[in-house]
Amino acid sequence: MAFVAQNLANVAPFLALSVGIAAYAGATGADGLIARAFTGSPAMMIFVAALVGGLSPFCSCGVIPLIAALLAMGVPLSAVMAFWLASPVMDPSMFVLTAGVLGIEFAIGKAIAAVSLGIFGGFVVHTLSSSGALSDPLRDGVGNGGCGGAKVRTVRPVVWKFWSDDERVSKFWREGIKTTLFLAKWLTLAFILESLMLAWLPADLVASLLGGSGIAPIGIATLVGVPAYLNGYAALPLVGGLMGQGMAPGAGMAFLVAGGVSSLPAAIAVWALVKREVFFLYLGLALAGSFVIGVLFQLWTAL
Template structure:
């Protein structure tokens, strides 16, 4: 019988080997995510929200899947967009796609789970977000979801939007005529729920999700996107770029290490027969069960990948893994707290329903190809 130290040694050895295998892909993913931020590609999302109808849903879903936002960093932006009159259909498509997929998550998923599962996750995230947006669009045209914000959030946003004269002092920014405190730089840094929806969203902030230092949609000067990318590439401060890479690597690396430990424990101590019987034998039953497990077990996009990798090694169906990743990203408990802090009960119920049932449907659809 193995001693405790032998067991610990086996787990540590497994974690080290897995970390070395994932390290190049992890660093590539971090660099890619920081590059997206430094090129200021997030401002393209603002243009997507200026569209209407089906085009808006398709565009915002694509932008959400390519943007480095998680459920919590989009909360202040979503609140302002809804209050300013942006249709819920476009907002919902972006909101569902953003935590479910981004370039970093795709790269790590491809490295750890295989290109087939990563592609299925990407396609599933797009289908889920576009489907949610189109359903909301139909309901909007029938007069539903006219006021998606919670009454308290709507009142607070309205109060912030009203001009409030503030004397210019040494420690406080002046508010110009016709402006508002919301226009001040301090208000634009509502990262991870520091706006009117705090403290709920702030308490639920994902530690592994890097928040933008300021509102990324505030500085769109209308420059064509090709010109904007070329200009921003020339202006990159590479010292700051390196610091941001180190910052994100430290933050996400801690979660990845924790997830690798969980993966090692799953592979070593969870019987293969148990995982196969619950999540591998019957796809019709395994996929809904994977969606249910995603709510309590999903931590964040990075940490979930090794956990699913371990379950796949024990016999989990790949389609069930895709469902777990999609359902967990949108229905994890902190994400639900953050969402509920902004929208009313009807929108919240729709969000949960489309995330849970939609992820199951995606799993069933991709099952024949995985």
């Protein structure tokens, strides 16, 4: 209970900011402007979304309200997936902390990995979507591309000072409360599961699995990174200690990237948000991309 309360308190400011931005966008009508930022050439959208995701300060949970709004408004899943995959891997504060704990080379590699993973996932989804698949990614009741798509196609006036309009104020509070309850429910469950994992998964077992060199530890680190990942900041000292004991740099990179994208809070929130096929595609892209990134980083550090 203490673990859950502490983690909810830690993530509350970031979630409050995300929920506030999403509710403000809905109340002012600026959500249409956000969606139109993800319009244009599919390839350009994917590149821009991956770059913005790699530089944004959103964590894997804090980005969920924005993702839900974009998907509900009919923004292509390829661009959203690019943003979604890149966003939790790196942000400005994470870059500074990674450079301090693991070195500037590791920080630069992780930043490149975030953008590359987003681009990779975006183009895979774009290829699948071109064949007619993944046309309706959201779960029933979460939203759809119908009326939301109209916001993208139809230019409507944006009322930035919405508090003078009672209807818009009501919408602000309605959207904010709805999103907060949605996230609080799933994050509480996620942190309960994480607390049980920390209690029953010995740290020395993780160290023994991730030790050694070659491709095998990178593959193991990719798989272990999903359930054993704590959070972006707590994982850095762990990886630093493991690398000091002989863990390959590629395995450390794969662990951080895979765990960051598919951590328990993020995965549970994604499961609640999108249909099963999109969820498993998201996990597959995260695991495959993280493994390839780990191998490439291992080759880079060996040069």
